[in-house]
Amino acid sequence: MTPEPANRIKIAVQKSGRLTDHSLxxxxxxxxxYTKGRDQLICFGENLPIDVLLVxxxxxxALVREDVCDLGIVGANVLExxxxxxxxxxxxxPFVLVRELDFGHCRLSFAVxxxxxxxxxxxxEGLRIATSYPxxxxxxxxxxxxxxxxxxxxxxxxxxxRLGRADVICDLVSSGNTLRANHLRExxxxxxxxSSLIQTPKAVPAEKAxxxxxxxxxxxxxxxxxxxxxxxxxxxxxxxxEITRLLxxxxxxxxxxxxxxxxxxxxxxxxxxxxxxxxxxxxxxAGASSMLVLPVEKMLY
Ligand code: PRP
Ligand code: ZN
Numbered sequence: 666m667t668p669e670p671a672n673r674i675k676i677a678v679q680k681s682g683r684l685t686d687h688s689l690x691x692x693x694x695x696x697x698x699y700t701k702g703r704d705q706l707i708c709f710g711e712n713l714p715i716d717v718l719l720v721x722x723x724x725x726x727a728l729v730r731e732d733v734c735d736l737g738i739v740g741a742n743v744l745e746x747x748x749x750x751x752x753x754x755x756x757x758x759p760f761v762l763v764r765e766l767d768f769g770h771c772r773l774s775f776a777v778x779x780x781x782x783x784x785x786x787x788x789x790e791g792l793r794i795a796t797s798y799p800x801x802x803x804x805x806x807x808x809x810x811x812x813x814x815x816x817x818x819x820x821x822x823x824x825x826x827r828l829g830r831a832d833v834i835c836d837l838v839s840s841g842n843t844l845r846a847n848h849l850r851e852x853x854x855x856x857x858x859x860s861s862l863i864q865t866p867k868a869v870p871a872e873k874a875x876x877x878x879x880x881x882x883x884x885x886x887x888x889x890x891x892x893x894x895x896x897x898x899x900x901x902x903x904x905x906x907e908i909t910r911l912l913x914x915x916x917x918x919x920x921x922x923x924x925x926x927x928x929x930x931x932x933x934x935x936x937x938x939x940x941x942x943x944x945x946x947x948x949x950x951a952g953a954s955s956m957l958v959l960p961v962e963k964m965l966y
Contacts (some may be wrong), residue, residue, distance in 0.1 A: 675715075676734060686737070696903065730759040742858040761863060768859075775851075776844050777832075786853060789833070789902075792833055795825030900929065
């Protein structure tokens, strides 16, 4: 478990923010145990050849692009901003998107002062827009054929209108609390975001490649599991087709005979979606009985 330091996989994760706990939890559920370094910037993997670097989310795309880190977990909003920036600089493939993850859902939206008249994107014409996402906003304005000036802020964008630095803002919204606290009203979304896993565009040395693939498979498995349930039930043999149809997101269920009952079978299936009460009620109507729904702990395909 202790390959050369150079062959250990480095994963960049947001140091403190909306993605931090979810990202570390995801890696723990992939089996990674780690100790935090004294500077709190690196988590050293104890049982796998993987270390976690805790950094500002805005720095994650560059760390992965420059191959300082092999993998990174960052919001699609930050990725798109950097992708457009690197594209401007002539780099068309700064990182590889491996997959979207299942947390950190938010959106990049325009917001205007509560008392401002604003009926749609066309009203942006001629305004000053404060944002930390200048490339995304300029790209949007270009596509909409609008002319507006973009005022770059690295943080606290929501106070720009009150400071008289801008007329409207374009910023990340999740609960909407920040907007409300600043008397701003959401006025149109330009990007939906979710946390994403990215990988270096460079070829990974063979010694690392195997663990890279393993960790990506485990992440797939963890996400599948959180959305999956194992269901067991009894059903009349004659209702088999209908019951199979009702099982959400399941392929071929396992069908087993019941001792001494020719008319009934036991059905076991993995459902790749949550099983709601409504589904159980429909299954019951179709003839199912003795239904049990269990959480799935691990899954590997
Ligand atoms: C975003 C955004 C707002 C807040 C909105 O910042 O800039 O401050 O989240 O969330 P809410 O709608 O739930 O109130 P974030 O925490 O992502 O930090 P960063 O942009 O500085 O990395
Ligand atoms: Zn940030």
